Amino acid sequence: MSTALHNLVNQPYKHGFVTDIETEVVPKGLSEAVIRLISKKKSEPEWLLEFRLSAYRHWLTMEEPAWANVSYPKIDFQDIIYFAQPKPKKQLASMDEVDPELRRTFEKLGVPLHEQKMMTGVAVDVIFDSVSVTTTYKAKLAEVGIIFCSFSEAVHEYPELVKQYLGSVVPSGDNFYAALNSAVFTDGSFCFIPKGTKCPMDLSTYFRINTEGSGQFERTLIIAEEGSSVCYLEGCTAPQFDTNQLHAAVVELVALDNADIKYSTVQNWYAGDENGKGGIFNFVTKRGLCKGVNSKISWTQVETGSAITWKYPSCVLLGDNSIGEFYSVALTNHMQQADTGTKMIHVGKNTRSKIIAKGISAGRSNNSYRGLVKVGSRATGARNYSQCDSMLIGDRCVANTFPTIDVQNTTATIEHEASTSKIGEDQMFFFAQRGIGSEEAISMIINGFCKDVFVHLPMEFAVEATKLLGLKLEGSVG
Amino acid sequence: MINKGSKILLEVKNLRAEIAGVAGVAGIEILKGVDLTVRAGEVHAIMGINGSGKSTFSKVLAGHPDYTVTGGKAVFEGKDLFSLAPEERARAGIFLAFQYPVEIPGVSNSALLRLAYNTMQTERGLEELDPLEFDDLIQEKIKVVEMDPSFLGRSVNEGFSGGEKKRNEILQMAVLEPKLAILDETDSGLDIDALRIVAKGVNSLLSSDNAVVMVTHYQRLLNYIVPDYVHVMDGGRIVRTGGKELALELEARGYDWLRAAA
Numbered sequence: 194m195s196t197a198l199h200n201l202v203n204q205p206y207k208h209g210f211v212t213d214i215e216t217e218v219v220p221k222g223l224s225e226a227v228i229r230l231i232s233k234k235k236s237e238p239e240w241l242l243e244f245r246l247s248a249y250r251h252w253l254t255m256e257e258p259a260w261a262n263v264s265y266p267k268i269d270f271q272d273i274i275y276f277a278q279p280k281p282k283k284q285l286a287s288m289d290e291v292d293p294e295l296r297r298t299f300e301k302l303g304v305p306l307h308e309q310k311m312m313t314g315v316a317v318d319v320i321f322d323s324v325s326v327t328t329t330y331k332a333k334l335a336e337v338g339i340i341f342c343s344f345s346e347a348v349h350e351y352p353e354l355v356k357q358y359l360g361s362v363v364p365s366g367d368n369f370y371a372a373l374n375s376a377v378f379t380d381g382s383f384c385f386i387p388k389g390t391k392c393p394m395d396l397s398t399y400f401r402i403n404t405e406g407s408g409q410f411e412r413t414l415i416i417a418e419e420g421s422s423v424c425y426l427e428g429c430t431a432p433q434f435d436t437n438q439l440h441a442a443v444v445e446l447v448a449l450d451n452a453d454i455k456y457s458t459v460q461n462w463y464a465g466d467e468n469g470k471g472g473i474f475n476f477v478t479k480r481g482l483c484k485g486v487n488s489k490i491s492w493t494q495v496e497t498g499s500a501i502t503w504k505y506p507s508c509v510l511l512g513d514n515s516i517g518e519f520y521s522v523a524l525t526n527h528m529q530q531a532d533t534g535t536k537m538i539h540v541g542k543n544t545r546s547k548i549i550a551k552g553i554s555a556g557r558s559n560n561s562y563r564g565l566v567k568v569g570s571r572a573t574g575a576r577n578y579s580q581c582d583s584m585l586i587g588d589r590c591v592a593n594t595f596p597t598i599d600v601q602n603t604t605a606t607i608e609h610e611a612s613t614s615k616i617g618e619d620q621m622f623f624f625a626q627r628g629i630g631s632e633e634a635i636s637m638i639i640n641g642f643c644k645d646v647f648v649h650l651p652m653e654f655a656v657e658a659t660k661l662l663g664l665k666l667e668g669s670v671g
Numbered sequence: 672m673i674n675k676g677s678k679i680l681l682e683v684k685n686l687r688a689e690i691a692g693v694a695g696v697a698g699i700e701i702l703k704g705v706d707l708t709v710r711a712g713e714v715h716a717i718m719g720i721n722g723s724g725k726s727t728f729s730k731v732l733a734g735h736p737d738y739t740v741t742g743g744k745a746v747f748e749g750k751d752l753f754s755l756a757p758e759e760r761a762r763a764g765i766f767l768a769f770q771y772p773v774e775i776p777g778v779s780n781s782a783l784l785r786l787a788y789n790t791m792q793t794e795r796g797l798e799e800l801d802p803l804e805f806d807d808l809i810q811e812k813i814k815v816v817e818m819d820p821s822f823l824g825r826s827v828n829e830g831f832s833g834g835e836k837k838r839n840e841i842l843q844m845a846v847l848e849p850k851l852a853i854l855d856e857t858d859s860g861l862d863i864d865a866l867r868i869v870a871k872g873v874n875s876l877l878s879s880d881n882a883v884v885m886v887t888h889y890q891r892l893l894n895y896i897v898p899d900y901v902h903v904m905d906g907g908r909i910v911r912t913g914g915k916e917l918a919l920e921l922e923a924r925g926y927d928w929l930r931a932a933a
Contacts, residue, residue: 626760627761
């Protein structure tokens, strides 16, 4: 690797700072007592405490999954802080009362909390460690009947909706990490789009883990009623610590008849250093239920930043003619490991799904695509198209593809395409010899490779994603 | 044919270079004192057996990272070539047509050509072209190498035949209009029709302001692109320089007589 390129690789992670803010934490460790304490701190209703406790009891009987193509030292679940929140000076009456230190943090991250300052017209819910700090544009959205607030608030303000849908897509005992999340989740975003409403602006949640040793267990629940549509964006960063931090979120989406949900993520947690020290363990369960006829759920993700990614945003296509989509770019560099992909479960008739997965591996990283396309016996006329492309940069990284296809209906049409390509010193020299420098060359290669996915990102995200990938990859070639 | 009066483009003196060593193994010296002077308007052919250093010489001039210059100098239009990064040499007007053109998946031929062209325009202080203007230009250039316009939309060299890749190299040369084009075994692996097209393309680009250095094994190419000078390389040095008749002599007698003489 040439020196100039090498220096570029080692650019520091720019979101790696820690905010010095007084934080209230529940002592490390997990027990029924801790769960009761969390529930009490959040003044939760009895049914929610029961939901947590039953999940916890189930979790105790479960084994940590070992089938993913990743390896890491055993996690000590008693060594994690399950609840951390910035100490409020007093009850917040408006956004202007947000702790200035916190506000500075998010300004530094490029997430403005001030509605007036927001040029982009995106409503943002901001999650700092365990709690939601603020939700912008709430009033404006309420005018059209849209609820967009923190999960805790929803529990108090809209308990019936939460009770009806919580765990309806990802049951509390679904898998090890979903069960853990169900037991200890602290906050997250809640979004409800009423019948026939097209959400007038993009909704966005920004997640930030700040406290060392704390886990983040947020829960997102989005419900799109009949004929409604919403575009939702999620962004994440974390400070740079030598220890690993656990992020085990659950995202549930419900689309009723003719509803349309588009969920986009640009994930840039701290990935650990080049030797694999520190970084976020991102063990996330994301699932959408196309419950109604003609409903559509589309996942777009750009995964760049975790030490380990274990994540399969999925669609259950229950309603007839419903559509599931998954567009993904997963980039791993240095010692990162990713085992990510999707599940498309076809239940209803004439359901369609599309998977475009792009894996980019650099450094000594390990990048796996794992996918399941399942067509049930009643899913007459189901169709799936999958495309999995891997790009290897350098000669010490690994790319794997584990597609599973399970078809129980003879009328189904399933297509799967895959390719592997390699970018090395020769390609970079070729670009240089045509007068094109390494930064532009990488950006061109990445854009070319990922364009099928980037076109599905909202414009601003697409620009950010391109820059982010370029930054993450500079110097990894050659 | 000897352009004594014309401007010197490239002057290489006693150039020594080695292929970079790996993991503690010392590098191996390949070029052991190469001298070459190229003037505007000239065509040079460099011939020699496998391993004589011909391809290394062309890559070293272009700045390939596998090689380290250990001695001597190369001056290109008054500039110390070895103080320039590979992309700066390209922008200064040095073009290398690769022996084995690489595939760039996902990057279309036209996007690459436009970026490269506009980089060069900026370097020359000229206006960049937008995609539509560039399309007009490229539709003309593509005729030089008799390529189907559908190649422009395809990923660079991906799925191209050997001959198509070489023609694509000449297309890039036609677009970039270099001052010094180095053709590294551009003729190898070409059938006679493709060779004719490539040669026609190169000839149409030749002028009194630029120069071509061709690295080749075969006299065949020189029937189509007629050199002013033929150099024979052996053991990392140029051991004989002559006119185009030297190539014919090599074709008839082989290289051994020169090697013995050297």
